[in-house]
Amino acid sequence: MADIVSPLPGIFYRKPAPDRDPFVREGDRIDIGQTIGIVEIMKQFTEVQSTATGVIETFRVDDFGAVNPGDVIVTVREDR
Structure with missing residues (x-):
């Protein structure tokens, strides 16, 4: 699993x-x-861009x- 985080407040x-x-x-992939x-x-x-390749498991922020x-912000199930 990989987390995508917010770059700023x-x-x-x-x-x-x-x-x-x-x-x-x-x-989504x-x-x-x-x-x-x-x-x-x-x-x-500011765009938030993915730092991983895989499938979005869940959004952790509404x-x-x-x-x-x-x-x-998002947890991604990474490709193996």
């Missing part, structure tokens, strides 16, 4: 906009560098949830 969003689909969902969400702080938006640097 702010609010985590799973969608690029309210009327759009989430970047990824639990059970992801690759290193793939965007899994965004963190917003003071109207600045959509619109507050995060701090190093907080685990």
Whole structure:
């Protein structure tokens, strides 16, 4: 298992906009560098990118949830 963590404090969003689909969902296969969400702080938006290749097991932060640097956002079951 691998954890993807927040790079900075702010609010985590799973969608690029309210009327759009989430970047990824639990059970989706992801690759290193793939965007899994965004963190917003003071109207600045930073993409959170995957640091592992595998399948998303679970989101550990809710959509619109507050995060701090190093907080685990997603747990990934890595490819072997």
